[in-house]
Amino acid sequence: MTxxxxxLDPIAREAVEHELxxxxxxxxxxxxxxxxxxxxxxxxxDQDTW
Amino acid sequence: MPQALAEEAAHxxxxxxxxxxxxxxxxAVPALAGDLESFPLSVFGLTxxxxxxxxxxxxxxxxxxxxxxxxxxxxxxxxLHFAFHDAVIDDGYAPAIMCLLxxxxxxxxxxxxxxxxxxxxxxxxxxxxxxxxxxxxAIKRDLAHRxxxxxxxxxxxLGLGDKAAxxxxxxxxxxxxxxxxxxxxxxxxAMLRLCTGLQLVDDLNDSADDAAAGNRTWPVTSALLAYPxxxxxxxxxxxxxxxxxGVAAGCLKLAAxxxxxxxxxxxxxDATVLADLADMWHRRTLRRERLLREALHAT
Numbered sequence: 001m002t003x004x005x006x007x008l009d010p011i012a013r014e015a016v017e018h019e020l021x022x023x024x025x026x027x028x029x030x031x032x033x034x035x036x037x038x039x040x041x042x043x044x045x046d047q048d049t050w
Numbered sequence: 051m052p053q054a055l056a057e058e059a060a061h062x063x064x065x066x067x068x069x070x071x072x073x074x075x076x077x078a079v080p081a082l083a084g085d086l087e088s089f090p091l092s093v094f095g096l097t098x099x100x101x102x103x104x105x106x107x108x109x110x111x112x113x114x115x116x117x118x119x120x121x122x123x124x125x126x127x128x129x130l131h132f133a134f135h136d137a138v139i140d141d142g143y144a145p146a147i148m149c150l151l152x153x154x155x156x157x158x159x160x161x162x163x164x165x166x167x168x169x170x171x172x173x174x175x176x177x178x179x180x181x182x183x184x185x186x187x188a189i190k191r192d193l194a195h196r197x198x199x200x201x202x203x204x205x206x207x208l209g210l211g212d213k214a215a216x217x218x219x220x221x222x223x224x225x226x227x228x229x230x231x232x233x234x235x236x237x238x239x240a241m242l243r244l245c246t247g248l249q250l251v252d253d254l255n256d257s258a259d260d261a262a263a264g265n266r267t268w269p270v271t272s273a274l275l276a277y278p279x280x281x282x283x284x285x286x287x288x289x290x291x292x293x294x295x296g297v298a299a300g301c302l303k304l305a306a307x308x309x310x311x312x313x314x315x316x317x318x319x320d321a322t323v324l325a326d327l328a329d330m331w332h333r334r335t336l337r338r339e340r341l342l343r344e345a346l347h348a349t
Contacts, residue, residue: 001235002180002184003236003241005208005210005211005215015307016207016208019300020300023300024201026276026295026296027275030277030291030294040293040345
């Protein structure tokens with residue numbers, strides 16, 4: 001039997017469904033890009049972030 | 051880089067593995083022997099510590115030096131074949147010599163699998179065919195998003211790791227060579243789950259370049275759906291849109307989940323090298339997710 005990144009338990013699927021639902025909510029009322037641009041540099045705490 | 055991968059890189063440096071792969075290709079296609087020296091190590095996959103995961107895992111399971119060396123060489127040959135695919139699919143162009151070598155690389159790779167394993171060639175050919183089909187399905191999902199703008203599905207996201215599916219053949223090989231054939235499938239599962247996490251992180255990191263190139267990954271797609279008038283030529287604006295659409299945090303959350311799963315599955319299969327790598331990425335991604343959420347919710 002072969003492996004696959006997609007053959008997963010229901011919990012993993014639910015997590016993705018949840019993130020997609022959140023994204024859909026955000027898409028209908030997105031934050032101001034200027035406000036986001038002001039906040040983003042604060043996420044640059046180490047080299048792995050941007 | 052985790053210790054086991056660094057040690058494997060010291061045992062078999064990129065340059066040495068690359069020379070072995072070039073020699074094998076020169077024997078397969080003497081007419082191209084003179085062209086091989088100019089090939090960069092990157093086409094053999096020899097620029098990333100990830101290349102050593104399978105060999106280091108095999109060594110941890112007791113694989114002897116000569117077999118480790120053979121596994122790395124055929125892995126490099128297989129990588130060249132898929133690097134040719136990547137170049138054509140992503141850039142619409144690959145050097146002519148690479149095109150001519152690609153078939154020989156695949157044949158040498160498949161022959162190498164049979165020789166190293168001592169099994170009839172059909173056994174690993176069938177395994178390759180099955181994983182190749184998963185890879186093709188993943189690439190097709192990618193291509194559909196390039197053709198038109200539409201939201202990602204659960205299967206699109208969970209299946210991102212299948213773009214690395216051909217590598218699962220090497221995982222089964224090391225399991226067979228070390229007398230642990232039953233570890234092959236779960237370890238391959240862990241590796242592909244790890245690759246889903248890595249793909250999510252890569253797609254997030256590359257979102258500005260991908261948006262400009264019209265490569266509609268999940269971050270780019272979400273940003274475009276949330277901000278239809280987005281100027282894809284402005285890096286800062288694209289990155290802000292990726293964060294503002296919520297997909298940046300989503301990528302990091304789902305990548306962290308994938309790394310945690312990979313760590314658990316690998317642990318159960320006694321694949322300690324893979325489990326350690328997944329753990330490193332899990333911790334790194336959680337830290338990054340926390341910093342992003344703090345920044346976005348700061349007052």
